Amino acid sequence: MLLSLKDDQKQHLSVLISQPTNVLQDFCKLALDFLLKGPAPKLYQTAAQKLSVQPEIIRNAVEGLVNLIVESCRHQLSDLDFRDSVLTLGFTEEHQEILEVFYKEKKQEIHDALSRLTLDLPHYYDLEWRFEVQLASRALQHQVTPLITMNLTLETKTALASGSTSRKNVILQTDPTNLVHIAQVLEEALRDSRSQHSRQIQRSFK
Template sequence: MLLSLKDDHKQHISLLISQPTNVLQDFCRLALDYLRKGPTPKLYQTAAQKLDVQPEIIRNAVEGLVNLLVESCRHQLSDIDFHDTVLTLGFSEEHQETLESFYRGKKQEIYDVLSQLTLDQPHYHDLEWRFEVASRALQHQVTPLITMNLALETKTGLASDSTTTKNIVLQTDPTNLVHITQVLEEALQESRSQHSRRIQRSFK
């Protein structure tokens, strides 16, 4: 099968078509580094100066190459299919050999990254809570507590309705609950950041 990339990904990769083989090899290393650790703006700035383009263009090219490699692994392309896909994108035979060699050598590592990203983690299903206080005899020592029963669901098979539910009982005081809420809100804001969205788009 031939891999079909979105138009914007094709446009991002187009920068690499006109570059020498050694530059393409450098971009392959940048793509692998992106998969391992995320974007590295300093390296993109250096590459942009060498190629006399904007750093954003370098970053887009790296992300386009990441998408090509990830989608090829996701669809389990054979070396022949990967070869044909690369040629349809406009790369020369020399470039194709460079990309195919990189794909063949790093395929397992990319699979490992994908398996970590697609690992099905438990997700929220329901939450019950109640306030608890000590007896009247100990009112001078009372610290209100909140007891929560958190229900998490995990898929157990390919079917969307095949799940198991796990109940976790938690207990905390109001002050700590406020702190937990703040930390979760910060994490939610980070997930909506431009950096996080770029990474998420690379794996779609």
């Protein structure tokens, strides 16, 4: 099968078609860096100066190249289908050879990442909690020990029937200080998930 890309994605890749092979190799390195670390504006600025174009064009080309590789992995294109898809986009045979090497090197890694994204992992369903305070004990008559007990309900889709779910209750107990720390870590993770890099990666895997 031939890979079908959107018009804007083809437009982003078109800047690479007229470039020499050594420039395309540099873009493959930028695409790999994008997959591993996210966008690199400084590198895009440097590349833009060398090619006398706007940095946005470089960024779009890198994202287009990442999308080409990810979509090829998603559809599990054979080497022959990938070759034909690249040639159909207007790349030369010399370009195709470079892109095919890049595809072969990253294919398994990206495929594994896509497989992990399709797992039906447990997710939040409900939470019940209560606040407890131990005012004193025989050993420590003036100690106050606050605790929060939580009943967390997780829901998981089962593989036995479409739409069927199973639920599991997890009992957790912690003190207020540790609970505040957990909340801060989760809020930081939530902010990271909304970052530009995370959104770009999520769009690449959709």
